[in-house]
Amino acid sequence: MSEENDNGAPMNNEKDNLVSEEQEVTQETTGNKNEKQDDSRNEILENMLKAVLDKQKNLVDELRSVKSELQLIRDDLKPKSVIAAVSNETDDEDETDSESENESATMTTTGKYFVLKHDFKNVSSFKNLEKIYSEKEEHFGVPWRILIQRNTEKEHFGIFLSCAAEMDDQKMSFDVVFETKIMSNSTRKWSKKTSGDFQNSIPKNEMGPELIEWAVLEKDYLVDDQLTAEIHVRIKKTAGIYKDNLRSFDETMEEFSDVVLVVNEEKFYVSKLYLAAHSPYFKALFLGNFNDSKKSEIKLTGIDDDDFQKYLEVLYGESAIDEFTAEGILMVADMYDTPLVIRKCEEFLLEKSKKSLKKNLDLSTRYNLEGLKEQCLDKIKSVADIRSVIPGDIRELDPSIMSELLKKSLALHDPPQ
Structure with a gap:
C-alpha cells in the first residue's frame, strides 16, 4: 500500500500540474482575447473620435471660409476711404x-x-x-x-x-x-x-x-x-447746420502747431505728433517716407471742412457730437482710422441719439460699430421692426445683418413651444 501510494502520488502531481497548466493556458487565452477585444474597442473608439474631430475641423474650416467671404463682401460694400492726401484740382x-x-x-x-x-x-x-x-x-x-x-x-x-x-x-x-x-x-x-x-x-x-x-x-x-x-x-x-465752434484751429494756434491741414480752402493748424498718436493714417502721412511728410502745409480731400473741424474738436476733448454732427464726424474718423473719435461717436449713438432704428443699424454696419449693431438687433421684436430696417434694395443689406434678420423672422413665425 505504501508503495502504491508512493507511486500514485507522482501521477496525481502530474495531473495537478497538467490541470494547472491548462488553467494557465485558458486564463492566458482568455486574457489575450480580452486584450484583443479591448484593443478593438479602443481602435473603434479612436476611429469614431477621429471622425468626429475631422468633421468638426471641416465645419470650422467651412465657417472660417464663410466668415472670410462675408468680410470680403462687407469690405467691398463699405465706402472706400480717401487715400490720397493731396487733391486733384478737377472736381x-x-x-x-x-x-x-x-x-x-x-x-x-x-x-x-x-x-x-x-x-x-x-x-x-x-x-x-x-x-x-x-x-x-x-x-x-x-x-x-x-x-x-x-x-x-x-x-x-x-x-x-x-x-x-x-x-x-x-x-x-x-x-x-x-x-x-x-x-x-x-x-x-x-x-x-x-x-x-x-x-x-x-x-x-x-x-x-x-x-x-x-x-x-x-x-x-x-x-x-x-x-x-x-x-x-x-x-x-x-x-448753418452745426453749432458754433468749440475750439479754434486757425492762425491763432500757429505757435502750437507744426503743420497746416487744408480742407476746402480752410486752414487747420495742428500738431503732427498729436494726430499721429491717435491715427495710423496721420502717423503714416506725417512720419512715413512720403513726399507730403516734409511739407508744412498739406491739402486733404473728400471731406467737408465743418466735419473736419468737429472731428478735431472731439479729438481734442470737446463735446461736439450731436444729432447733426455725429454722422459727419464718424465718417471722418473712419476715413482717418481714429479709434478714440469712433468710440465717442458710438457712445453717443448708443446712449443719447434719437435716430431711427434703420439709420443706426446702417451706421453700425457701415462703420463696424459692433455695440451699436447688437443694440439695434436687440430692439427688433416684430415683423414690422424687420420691415422698417430693410432698405429699398435688399442687396444693400449687410450679409451679417441679413442672416440675423432671417433668424429673427423664423423665430417670430415659428416661436419655441
Missing part, C-alpha cells in the same frame, strides 16, 4: 449739369454721399401737378426725400431732390451735386446730373433736372404702372 464743378439719356455720369462717392431710392406705384393715376413724396430719410443730420410730379397738360414728368429741413428758421445751405436715375427691367436707363444750392433764402427747397416726356417714361420705364427712382447725392458744402 464735380467741371462736369456738366445734365447729361443725355443713357449716358453714364461719373460721380465721386466719397465724402458726404448717400442714395435715395423709392418705388412709386400707380403712376399713371397721378393728378396734374400733384406732388408725390417718398418717405423722409435722414442723412448727415438732415431729412431728404424724392419728389415726383406729372404735368398732364404738357405731357412731362419730373423727378426732384427735396430737402425736408426747416430752412425758414435756420440759416442753412447745402451745396450739392446729384444724379437722378430711372431704372427699368430692360437694359435702358435714364439719368441726369444736376448741381446747385439749397438755401434758406429760397422758399422752394426742391431741385431737379430736365423733365422727361411722359410718352417715353410710360413706354420704356414704367413696369406694371410702377416707377423705380434713385437719386445719388453728394453734399459738397454745408452751412
